[in-house]
Amino acid sequence: MLEHAMVVLQPYSLLTILIGTIAGVAIGGMPGLTATMAVGLLVPFTYTMDPALGLMLLGGIYCGAMYGGSIPAILLNTPGTPAAVATAIEGFPMSQKGKAGLALKVSVVASFVGGFFSVIILLLFAPLLARQALNFGPPETFLLALMGLAGIISIADENSSLIKALIAGLLGMVIAIVGTDDMSGSLRYTMGYIELIDGIDFMPALIGLFSMIQMLELAGMRKKHEIDVSALHKKQRNDPLPKGIFKYIAVGAGTGTVIGVLPGEGATIAAFISYNVSKRISKVKELFGKGNPEGIAAAEAGNNGCVGGSLVPTLTLGIPGNSVAAALMGAFIIHGMIPGPDLFNEYADRTYPFIMSMFIANGVFLIVGLTIAPYLARIALIPPAILVPVVSAFAVLGSYALNNAVFDVFLMIAFAGFGLILKKLGFSLEALILGLILGPIAEGGFSQGMIIGKGSPWIFFESNIAKIMWVLIILLLVPPLYSYWKNTAMVKAPSLDDQD
Amino acid sequence: MAKRHLDRIVLVGFAVMAVLLFISTASYPGIAQKTSALYVKFLAASMGILAVVQLGFSIFRDNDTGKLHFTDHMPRFFGLLIALIIFGAVFEYVGFFISAGLFIPVVAVLLGYRNYLVIALTTVSVLAFVYLVFEKLLAVNLPGFSL
Numbered sequence: 001m002l003e004h005a006m007v008v009l010q011p012y013s014l015l016t017i018l019i020g021t022i023a024g025v026a027i028g029g030m031p032g033l034t035a036t037m038a039v040g041l042l043v044p045f046t047y048t049m050d051p052a053l054g055l056m057l058l059g060g061i062y063c064g065a066m067y068g069g070s071i072p073a074i075l076l077n078t079p080g081t082p083a084a085v086a087t088a089i090e091g092f093p094m095s096q097k098g099k100a101g102l103a104l105k106v107s108v109v110a111s112f113v114g115g116f117f118s119v120i121i122l123l124l125f126a127p128l129l130a131r132q133a134l135n136f137g138p139p140e141t142f143l144l145a146l147m148g149l150a151g152i153i154s155i156a157d158e159n160s161s162l163i164k165a166l167i168a169g170l171l172g173m174v175i176a177i178v179g180t181d182d183m184s185g186s187l188r189y190t191m192g193y194i195e196l197i198d199g200i201d202f203m204p205a206l207i208g209l210f211s212m213i214q215m216l217e218l219a220g221m222r223k224k225h226e227i228d229v230s231a232l233h234k235k236q237r238n239d240p241l242p243k244g245i246f247k248y249i250a251v252g253a254g255t256g257t258v259i260g261v262l263p264g265e266g267a268t269i270a271a272f273i274s275y276n277v278s279k280r281i282s283k284v285k286e287l288f289g290k291g292n293p294e295g296i297a298a299a300e301a302g303n304n305g306c307v308g309g310s311l312v313p314t315l316t317l318g319i320p321g322n323s324v325a326a327a328l329m330g331a332f333i334i335h336g337m338i339p340g341p342d343l344f345n346e347y348a349d350r351t352y353p354f355i356m357s358m359f360i361a362n363g364v365f366l367i368v369g370l371t372i373a374p375y376l377a378r379i380a381l382i383p384p385a386i387l388v389p390v391v392s393a394f395a396v397l398g399s400y401a402l403n404n405a406v407f408d409v410f411l412m413i414a415f416a417g418f419g420l421i422l423k424k425l426g427f428s429l430e431a432l433i434l435g436l437i438l439g440p441i442a443e444g445g446f447s448q449g450m451i452i453g454k455g456s457p458w459i460f461f462e463s464n465i466a467k468i469m470w471v472l473i474i475l476l477l478v479p480p481l482y483s484y485w486k487n488t489a490m491v492k493a494p495s496l497d498d499q500d
Numbered sequence: 501m502a503k504r505h506l507d508r509i510v511l512v513g514f515a516v517m518a519v520l521l522f523i524s525t526a527s528y529p530g531i532a533q534k535t536s537a538l539y540v541k542f543l544a545a546s547m548g549i550l551a552v553v554q555l556g557f558s559i560f561r562d563n564d565t566g567k568l569h570f571t572d573h574m575p576r577f578f579g580l581l582i583a584l585i586i587f588g589a590v591f592e593y594v595g596f597f598i599s600a601g602l603f604i605p606v607v608a609v610l611l612g613y614r615n616y617l618v619i620a621l622t623t624v625s626v627l628a629f630v631y632l633v634f635e636k637l638l639a640v641n642l643p644g645f646s647l
Contacts, residue, residue: 161554170550171514183535220573221572383613384611389603389605392587393603393604397630406589410588413588424568425568446535447535
C-alpha cells in the first residue's frame with residue numbers, strides 16, 4: 001500500500017490531480033456541462049498518457065465536478081450539475097440573506113467528508129468484492145450483467161416510462177451486438193463497414209449522448225436563462241459551521257455511498273434522497289426551502305458520497321454505478337485494464353494509486369472551495385454561444401482521437417441526433433448507454449454458459465452464487481417497481497377525483 | 501408533427517427492427533445457433549413485445565395532442581448540426597487547427613454572439629491549448645493539413 005501511496009505523492013501525480021480537480025470544479029460550475037460529459041470527452045485523450053496519471057486526471061475531474069456544481073447553485077441559483085439542484089433549494093436563499101459564505105463552507109466541507117468517506121469504502125470493500133469475482137463463471141457473469149440491467153428499472157421516472165426505459169436498455173444491447181460474433185467469428189450487421197468489425201465503440205456513443213445532445217439543446221434555446229447575480233454583489237458574512245451539522249453530513253455521506261453502489265442510481269438521486277432524509281430527521285423542518293444549511297450538508301455529502309460508491313461495482317464487477325462511472329470504465333478499458341479481480345492484482349500499481357488519488361482530489365477541492373469559490377461562480381456566466389462551439393470542437397476531437405477514425409465522429413453525431421429524438425420522446429439515454437456497455441458482458445456470459453450447460457438454461461440457476469445473485473436481482477427490482485407502481489397510482493388517483 | 505405520432509412511428513420502427521433481428525438469427529452459422537442466436541432472439545422478442553405494448557398504451561391511452569418541441573430556434577439548432585457534419589467531413593483533410601479555427605467563430609456568430617474580440621481570443625486560446633496540451637504534451641495524433 002505504501003508504494004502505491006508514494007506513486008500518488010510524486011510531483012507529477014500531484015500536479016495531475018490538481019489540474020484534474022480544478023478543471024472538474026470549473027466544469028461542474030458551468031451549467032450544461034456535467035461530470036459525465038467532462039470525463040467522457042477527456043477519456044480518449046488519456047490514451048497516450050501514462051495510465052496511472054490518466055486515471056488520476058479523470059478521478060480528479062469526477063471529484064471536482066461533483067463539488068463544483070454547488071458553487072453557482074448557491075450563489076446564482078443555477079445548479080452547475082443536476083446533482084446540485086437540491087443544494088440550490090437551500091443555498092440560494094442563504095445567499096440572498098447574506099449567508100453565502102456559510103452556505104459555501106457547509107457545501108465544501110460536506111462534499112469533502114462525503115467524498116472522502118466513499119473513497120475509504122471503495123478502498124476497503126472493492127478488493128474484497130473483486131476477490132469474490134474470481135469465483136464467477138460465465139453463468140454468474142451473465143447474471144452480473146442482468147443485475148446491472150436491473151438498474152434500468154430504477155432509471156424510469158416521471159420523464160421516462162418504465163417500458164420506454166426497458167426498450168432503451170434493450171436498444172443499447174442490440175446496438176452492442178453489431179460486429180464480430182465471438183462464438184462463430186462471423187460478422188453481424190456491419191453493413192459492409194470495416195469500422196464496425198470490432199463493434200460500436202461506446203465512447204463516441206457516450207460523447208454523442210451526453211455531450212453533443214446538451215450542446216444541441218443549448219444552441220436551440222431562444223430565451224437566455226436569466227441568472228440572478230445579486231448575491232455576488234451582496235456583502236456576505238462568513239459564519240462558523242453550525243452545531244450539529246455533521247449529523248446531516250454523516251447521513252448524506254452514508255446514503256450517497258450506498259446509493260452510489262446500486263447500479264443505475266446516480267448522484268442526483270443520491271443528493272435528493274439524502275436531502276429528504278435530512279428533512280425528515282431535522283428539528284427545524286419548517287426552515288427547509290428557506291435556506292437551511294442542514295439541507296446543503298446532506299445533499300452535498302450525498303452527491304459526493306456517490307463518487308466512491310459508484311466505483312465499487314464498476315472496478316470490481318464491471319457494472320458501472322452511473323454514467324460517469326461508465327465513462328471511467330471506458331478509460332480503464334482503453335488502457336487495457338478490464339474491470340474485475342485483475343485490477344487489484346495485475347494492475348494494482350495503477351488501480352490503487354487511482355483510488356488513493358481521490359483522497360488528494362477531495363483535499364484539493366476543499367482548499368479551492370474554502371478560498372476561491374465565490375470567484376469560480378463567475379464561470380457560470382460564460383455565454384452558451386461561446387461554450388457550445390468549444391465543447392462541440394472537443395466532442396469531435398475526442399470521438400476522433402480514440403481510433404483516429406472520422407467514422408467515429410459521424411457515429412457520435414448520429415448518436416446525438418437519434419438520442420435527442422429518443423430523449424424528447426421520453427426514452428432514457430442512461431438506460432441506452434447501460435445496455436450498450438453491459439450487452440457484450442451479458443452476451444459473452446450467456447453464450448459461454450449455454451455451452452457449459454450443453455444448451456440447458458438451468459446452468460444459470462445451478463451454483464449457490466447464481467442463486468444468491470437471483471435473489472439480489474429480485475431485491476434490486478422490487479423496491480423501484482413498487483415505488484413506480486405507487487407513483488403511477490398516485491398520479492392516477494387525483495385525475496379520478498377530478499372527474500368526480 | 502404531434503409528439504404521439506412520432507412516438508408511434510419510432511415504436512413501430514423498433515417493432516419492425518425486432519422482427520427483422522429475430523428473422524436474421526436463422527442465418528447464424530454452426531455453434532452460434534445454440535448460443536448467440538438464442539441471445540439475439542431473446543433481445544428481439546423482448547424488444548418487440550415491449551414496443552408493441554407501449555404502442556398499445558400510446559394508441560389507447562395517450563390523448564396528448566401536443567406537438568413535439570425539438571428546439572426553440574430551428575436555424576441555430578440545424579446550423580450547429582450542419583456545421584458539425586461539415587467539421588467532421590473536412591477535419592481529416594484540412595486538419596484540426598484550420599477546421600476548428602473556422603468552426604468555433606462561425607458557430608459562435610451563428611448562435612448570435614457578436615463580441616468578435618472574445619470570439620477571436622476564445623478560438624486562439626482553444627487552439628493553443630489543444631496544440632500545447634494534446635499535441636505536444638500528450639502526443640495525441642491530430643490530423644494535419646493534407647490537401
